[in-house]
Amino acid sequence: MHGAMNHKGNAMLQSFGSNVFNEAVMRERLKKETRRALRRSIEKGQRLDPALADEIAAAMKDWAIEKGATHFTHWFQPMTGFTAEKHESFLSPQADGRAMANFSGKELIKGEPDASSFPSGGLRATFEARGYTAWDVSSPVFLKEDDGGHTLCIPTAFCSYTGEALDKKTPLLRSMEALSLQAVRVLHALGQKEVERVIATVGAEQEYFLIDRKYFEQRNDLIFTGRTLFGGRPPKGQEMEDHYFGSIKERIAAFMRDLDLELWKLGVSAKTKHNEVAPAQHELAPVFHTTNIATDHNQLTMEIMKKVANRHGLVCLLHEKPFAGVNGSGKHNNWSLQTDTGQNLLDPGSTPAENAQFLVFLAAVIKAVDEYADLMRLAASNPGNDHRLGANEAPPAIISIFLGEELQGVLEEIQTGQARQASGPRFLDIGTSTLPHLPRDTSDRNRTSPFAFTGNKFEFRMVPSSISIAGPNFTLNTIVAEALRTIADRLEGQGDLHASINSLVREIIQKHSRVVFNGNNYAQEWVDEAARRGLPNVSNAVDAAEAMLSSRNIELFERHKVFTRPELEARHDIYLENYIKTIRIEALTMIDMARRQITPAVLKAGREMAKSIRTITEALGTDRLSRIRKNLEALTERLERFIEETDALEKAVQAADGQHDIKEHARAFRDQVFTAMNTLRQTGDQLEMSVDASSWPFPTYRELLFKV
Numbered sequence: 001m002h003g004a005m006n007h008k009g010n011a012m013l014q015s016f017g018s019n020v021f022n023e024a025v026m027r028e029r030l031k032k033e034t035r036r037a038l039r040r041s042i043e044k045g046q047r048l049d050p051a052l053a054d055e056i057a058a059a060m061k062d063w064a065i066e067k068g069a070t071h072f073t074h075w076f077q078p079m080t081g082f083t084a085e086k087h088e089s090f091l092s093p094q095a096d097g098r099a100m101a102n103f104s105g106k107e108l109i110k111g112e113p114d115a116s117s118f119p120s121g122g123l124r125a126t127f128e129a130r131g132y133t134a135w136d137v138s139s140p141v142f143l144k145e146d147d148g149g150h151t152l153c154i155p156t157a158f159c160s161y162t163g164e165a166l167d168k169k170t171p172l173l174r175s176m177e178a179l180s181l182q183a184v185r186v187l188h189a190l191g192q193k194e195v196e197r198v199i200a201t202v203g204a205e206q207e208y209f210l211i212d213r214k215y216f217e218q219r220n221d222l223i224f225t226g227r228t229l230f231g232g233r234p235p236k237g238q239e240m241e242d243h244y245f246g247s248i249k250e251r252i253a254a255f256m257r258d259l260d261l262e263l264w265k266l267g268v269s270a271k272t273k274h275n276e277v278a279p280a281q282h283e284l285a286p287v288f289h290t291t292n293i294a295t296d297h298n299q300l301t302m303e304i305m306k307k308v309a310n311r312h313g314l315v316c317l318l319h320e321k322p323f324a325g326v327n328g329s330g331k332h333n334n335w336s337l338q339t340d341t342g343q344n345l346l347d348p349g350s351t352p353a354e355n356a357q358f359l360v361f362l363a364a365v366i367k368a369v370d371e372y373a374d375l376m377r378l379a380a381s382n383p384g385n386d387h388r389l390g391a392n393e394a395p396p397a398i399i400s401i402f403l404g405e406e407l408q409g410v411l412e413e414i415q416t417g418q419a420r421q422a423s424g425p426r427f428l429d430i431g432t433s434t435l436p437h438l439p440r441d442t443s444d445r446n447r448t449s450p451f452a453f454t455g456n457k458f459e460f461r462m463v464p465s466s467i468s469i470a471g472p473n474f475t476l477n478t479i480v481a482e483a484l485r486t487i488a489d490r491l492e493g494q495g496d497l498h499a500s501i502n503s504l505v506r507e508i509i510q511k512h513s514r515v516v517f518n519g520n521n522y523a524q525e526w527v528d529e530a531a532r533r534g535l536p537n538v539s540n541a542v543d544a545a546e547a548m549l550s551s552r553n554i555e556l557f558e559r560h561k562v563f564t565r566p567e568l569e570a571r572h573d574i575y576l577e578n579y580i581k582t583i584r585i586e587a588l589t590m591i592d593m594a595r596r597q598i599t600p601a602v603l604k605a606g607r608e609m610a611k612s613i614r615t616i617t618e619a620l621g622t623d624r625l626s627r628i629r630k631n632l633e634a635l636t637e638r639l640e641r642f643i644e645e646t647d648a649l650e651k652a653v654q655a656a657d658g659q660h661d662i663k664e665h666a667r668a669f670r671d672q673v674f675t676a677m678n679t680l681r682q683t684g685d686q687l688e689m690s691v692d693a694s695s696w697p698f699p700t701y702r703e704l705l706f707k708v
């Protein structure tokens with residue numbers, strides 16, 4: 001056993017990146033000039049010479065075939081938030097009846113999946129455009145292994161022929177460009193002339209639940225919606241904070257080992273943490289990467305988690321709130337800025353000049369987040385997160401920034417021009433003083449903040465667990481690009497740079513410090529305080545979607561060439577359609593479970609009770625079973641109500657679907673359907689608690705959460 005594990009450990013190290021067409025492979029298989037041209041294409045966005053593309057494609061094909069691949073695919077990320085692929089064989093038949101393996105530069109660079117069923121929000125109709133996929137040279141090509149064989153996957157952007165983005169990657173790449181452009185302007189103004197590119201870096205920690213597949217398969221709600229639509233709270237939840245680990249350890253550990261191995265092969269450097277707060281909940285943290293690769297890696301991580309779980313007789317739930325009453329799942333999107341010279345721009349540094357630069361970039365983030373809180377909120381919204389935000393141990397729906405006391409103190413001194421305390425480090429003048437030591441100790445961190453500064457990066461903790469992180473990151477990149485743009489405008493060509501920086505940072509802090517909050521975000525006091533400060537508190541995904549249509553935000557995205565107005569309008573509609581579809585599927589699943597599972601089961605349980613009463617009464621010859629009778633009466637009444645509420649839910653769905661305007665349609669689902677679902681659930685959960693356990697028609701929270 002031990003030997004086998006050691007062997008596995010070594011295999012893991014050896015296999016890291018073994019399925020990636022990475023630098024090492026390129027060194028072996030590509031000419032030096034070709035590699036150099038490719039690097040220029042990656043780093044500077046220069047077009048690749050078609051002859052070189054042919055050479056690269058041939059090398060990729062040979063590498064893939066040697067590793068057992070038979071097919072290739074353009075791997076893309078349509079607006080569903082999932083990944084899509086269309087496999088094509090390398091084989092091409094020859095005139096003499098034999099076949100040859102072929103893969104040209106053209107096939108590498110551009111593909112035409114007939115992917116017309118993906119949502120386009122009307123963009124296709126408007127522009128009469130088919131979709132095509134284009135190789136994203138900045139994300140490595142990789143080999144996917146599964147039961148269907150080995151497939152060479154080429155990360156691609158998915159656009160219409162006239163260039164409208166039909167996916168998640170295109171705006172992300174555009175936002176990286178925008179951010180780099182503005183950040184470089186600021187750095188040049190600050191005297192850092194050697195920097196040519198700034199890259200947003202991201203590490204996305206992924207939370208997830210693992211449950212036993214045999215229980216999953218008996219629950220239509222989990223199968224169809226990924227979350228439980230019924231389920232009474234078991235006597236034990238997460239209050240003991242013991243993670244219920246004893247007997248499950250082996251099985252989960254085996255899953256994690258296998259998961260690591262699969263991810264490592266793809267070059268995803270995962271370090272798993274075993275447990276999260278809720279029972280059956282876990283987390284995986286990767287090593288950070290460029291925004292673009294981190295996003296691809298997170299998509300792969302989610303996919304592989306599901307696949308590996310299956311192999312272990314488990315099911316991986318990525319929904320934001322699979323279980324009521326215990327923690328939900330999020331993604332902690334760690335985000336920072338890195339120069340091509342290797343500096344982290346959100347790292348305070350140790351000299352006055354570094355500090356000045358740090359404070360300028362910090363101020364930019366604060367300004368961006370305050371000014372575009374509505375976009376941040378949108379970036380963290382999906383139907384599932386409406387259950388999570390503001391509930392058990394999750395940030396509320398209010399956007400705020402945690403900076404920590406030390407940094408907060410520094411900003412206050414800058415703002416007021418007065419030292420806080422007579423003794424100790426002072427920070428009054430940017431560019432001449434150095435920052436006091438900022439502790440990077442994890443123990444002292446505020447874990448309740450939706451957007452926390454953690455020493456050398458920001459951690460966006462509101463992000464839903466199941467979505468692509470492209471949205472949160474193109475949002476961050478774009479709003480910070482905008483703040484940096486206005487800062488660059490101010491600093492460029494200034495004679496007295498020192499004074500300009502001082503007044504600029506002071507102004508930004510004065511204007512935007514309302515968004516900074518270091519206290520407990522989970523407390524009601526903060527909700528009240530935030531309202532006094534005038535910070536928006538958008539409670540649901542439907543309202544959050546409005547941010548896509550405000551002229552201010554459209555201007556922002558157009559200015560930075562991340563989205564055009566039609567693209568945003570299309571996304572808005574797709575977003576609301578997705579909301580409507582999600583809630584409708586949930587409602588219909590509830591109705592189905594209510595009518596075909598719960599109601600018959602409760603009726604049967606009632607019949608058994610009635611029989612027992614009759615038998616006992618006969619046997620004893622008395623009629624004194626008043627409590628048992630009352631139970632039966634209560635059960636019957638509850639069931640009556642349950643049936644009525646099921647009918648009401650069905651009517652609510654029908655009424656909502658009568659709405660033609662998309663916003664009204666979504667609001668009807670939020671206000672009528674969703675409310676009717678909550679009512680039905682309450683009664684359903686009461687029924688669960690009032691009949692004998694063996695008569696309940698599907699596994700309960702007990703099995704789902706505690707018997708993994």
Ligand code: ADP
Nearest residue numbers: 201202203204285286287288334335336442457
């Ligand atoms: P901690 O565990 O103290 O929160 P870690 O260093 O483990 O901090 O980081 C947590 C996550 O943040 C990891 O996914 C990590 O890769 C990521 N991360 C660390 N530094 C950066 C950075 N400069 N930019 C983006 N993400 C980062």
Ligand code: MG
Nearest residue numbers: 205332334459
């Ligand atoms: Mg974290």
